[in-house]
Amino acid sequence: MDIFTAVRTVYSKYATFSGRASRAEYWYFFLFTIIAGAALSAIDATLASAFSIANFLPNLAVAVRRLHDTNRSGKLIVALIIIEVVLFLLIVVSFVAGLSGAIGGNSDVATGGGIGVLVGVVLFVVLAIYWIYLMAKRGDAGPNRYGDPS
Secondary structure (H helix, E strand, O other): OOHHHHHHHHHHOOOOOOOOOOHHHHHHHHHHHHHHHHHHHHHOHHHHHHHHHHOHHHHHHHHHHHHHHOOOOOHHHHHHHHHHHHHHHHHHHHHHHHHHHHHHOOHHHHHHHHHHHHHHHHHHHHHHHHHHHHHHOOOOOOOEOOEOOO
């Protein structure tokens, strides 16, 4: 599968969460969205934002189908996204608390905020590495509970 076939396949299955997606399909589409998003950002931030919003559903759908290719439930993606949002909020709240503690002269609050940011960032990176592992893992060679290989 080449990049054009992958992009065409993902867009033809815009919101299809059933079935399977090969590694090539997922990663070529990922590459396309990075390149197109960067190009649109160079032209206009509004265009890049619209592109990102329009591609949220196909990105989610191809990731779910990618998990299906490794015989995993797509619900794992939802769990990972929820955990990432919670970690992001932890990082933001810890940063604000640490900053306000530093400005207010409360070193305990500043230290606690710094530790919260550090823990949040480390966990966020670990989760990102796990996500990459899941998307890069070889799919099942034969049929699995989600269908035949694509």
